[in-house]
Amino acid sequence: MESLTVKLGDRSYPIRIGFELFESLLESTHLNRDRRSGRKCAIAVDAGVLEHHQPMLDEAFEEIPRWIMPVGERSKSLKTAEDLLQFLATQGMDRSSFLIAIGGGVLGDLAGFCASIYLRGIEFYQIPTTLLSMVDSSVGGKTGVNLPAGKNLAGAFQQPLGVSAWLPFLRTLSIREFSAGMAEVIKYGLLADEDLFHLLEKSGTITADSPVLENLVARCCQIKADIVADDEREQASEGGRALLNLGHTFGHAIEAIAGYGEYLHGEAVAIGLLMAVRYSEETGILSKGNFERVKKLIITNGLPDQLRSPLDTESLLTAMARDKKVREGKLRLIVLESIGTSRVVEAADSFLLRELWHEFGAQG
Ligand SMILES: NC(=O)c1ccc[n+]([C@@H]2O[C@H](COP(=O)([O-])OP(=O)(O)OC[C@H]3O[C@@H](n4cnc5c(N)ncnc54)[C@H](O)[C@@H]3O)[C@@H](O)[C@H]2O)c1
Ligand SMILES: O=C(O)C(=O)C[C@@H](O)[C@H](O)[C@H](O)COP(=O)(O)O
Numbered sequence: 001m002e003s004l005t006v007k008l009g010d011r012s013y014p015i016r017i018g019f020e021l022f023e024s025l026l027e028s029t030h031l032n033r034d035r036r037s038g039r040k041c042a043i044a045v046d047a048g049v050l051e052h053h054q055p056m057l058d059e060a061f062e063e064i065p066r067w068i069m070p071v072g073e074r075s076k077s078l079k080t081a082e083d084l085l086q087f088l089a090t091q092g093m094d095r096s097s098f099l100i101a102i103g104g105g106v107l108g109d110l111a112g113f114c115a116s117i118y119l120r121g122i123e124f125y126q127i128p129t130t131l132l133s134m135v136d137s138s139v140g141g142k143t144g145v146n147l148p149a150g151k152n153l154a155g156a157f158q159q160p161l162g163v164s165a166w167l168p169f170l171r172t173l174s175i176r177e178f179s180a181g182m183a184e185v186i187k188y189g190l191l192a193d194e195d196l197f198h199l200l201e202k203s204g205t206i207t208a209d210s211p212v213l214e215n216l217v218a219r220c221c222q223i224k225a226d227i228v229a230d231d232e233r234e235q236a237s238e239g240g241r242a243l244l245n246l247g248h249t250f251g252h253a254i255e256a257i258a259g260y261g262e263y264l265h266g267e268a269v270a271i272g273l274l275m276a277v278r279y280s281e282e283t284g285i286l287s288k289g290n291f292e293r294v295k296k297l298i299i300t301n302g303l304p305d306q307l308r309s310p311l312d313t314e315s316l317l318t319a320m321a322r323d324k325k326v327r328e329g330k331l332r333l334i335v336l337e338s339i340g341t342s343r344v345v346e347a348a349d350s351f352l353l354r355e356l357w358h359e360f361g362a363q364g
């Protein structure tokens with residue numbers, strides 16, 4: 001088992017990652033201790049997880065009331081949040097109660113958001129079940145829902161009490177969903193860890209059975225934990241948590257304009273990473289030649305390197321302008337200086353952005 005800590009003073013929490021018994025991971029994050037304390041709790045679970053793991057979850061959590069979320073990005077909405085909040089209220093959850101989120105990033109973001117606003121805030125645990133949620137979304141406390149106007153535009157920072165990543169969950173994940181998680185893994189290599197990037201280049205296509213999997217998940221979580229510990233609310237004037245957004249200004253625009261769910265988050269991020277690398281090369285911040293390396297890694301891991309069908313350039317640019325990193329109307333973009341080193345550019349070149357969208361398959 002890999003054990004890490006997100007160091008946030010009295011809100012510090014453990015991340016446990018491993019193949020051992022599911023119960024042991026729950027024990028090691030204190031989740032079972034909190035259950036035994038008599039505090040009321042409830043589960044929010046993704047329907048797709050239940051489809052594959054219901055007997056195990058029934059056994060592990062037999063007596064706990066359960067709210068089931070319909071699968072997919074469209075569930076990350078205010079409407080679904082209302083359903084979950086109503087469920088918490090009808091179960092009589094009080095301020096000493098806690099919520100257990102079992103699912104991918106959609107479920108985790110939604111349940112975390114509901115935990116942050118129910119009775120003005122209750123505690124919650126994260127049990128991520130997708131690669132993406134194990135390496136990224138379950139850690140760091142960004143919670144929220146999408147609006148028609150853009151991704152994650154309503155949300156809150158709410159750290160979990162603990163994260164238990166049981167790796168055998170990944171054996172039932174579709175290849176497409178596993179690949180989506182690899183986009184965030186590649187992102188970490190690019191933004192902060194050249195050795196990780198080399199390891200990925202050497203390893204070929206990563207799968208749920210890859211011998212490096214546990215190490216990869218732990219490494220990504222460690223990078224995120226360190227960044228979050230330094231800049232929990234993304235307020236650093238240079239770098240900081242904003243670096244975790246590499247490729248996302250492009251990716252989030254694709255998700256919103258194509259219609260939520262059309263591109264998986266990781267697929268949109270993969271295209272966004274390539275666009276960010278191209279932007280970095282075109283502006284002379286990154287030396288030429290890196291784009292092809294990143295593209296090879298993206299393709300090897302089953303991710304798209306282009307829009308699948310044309311989207312409207314103006315709409316994409318409008319969506320980008322709603323990015324949460326915008327300051328005083330200026331679009332801030334994460335760029336690469338080299339593989340493993342990233343930084344923020346304060347006012348992105350809008351002419352170049354338009355050209356890039358055309359290069360990657362947008363129209364108009
Ligand atoms: N909060 C953050 O820091 C953060 C970071 C990255 C991404 N995100 C968000 O995460 C979301 C994407 O999360 P995701 O990629 O996990 O997608 P997801 O939550 O939609 O899960 C993907 C699919 O896999 C199914 N599934 C989940 N676990 C399974 C399992 N073990 N076996 C079989 N099927 C399973 C689900 O039913 C779903 O259909 C996006 O909304 C994105 O914005 C948030
Ligand atoms: O945790 C972060 O910070 C990230 O940026 C991680 C991203 O992978 C994730 O998709 C996040 O939800 C994006 O945040 P947002 O602030 O751009 O909505």
Ligand SMILES: [Zn+2]
Pocket residue numbers: 136184248265269
């Ligand atoms: Zn992301």
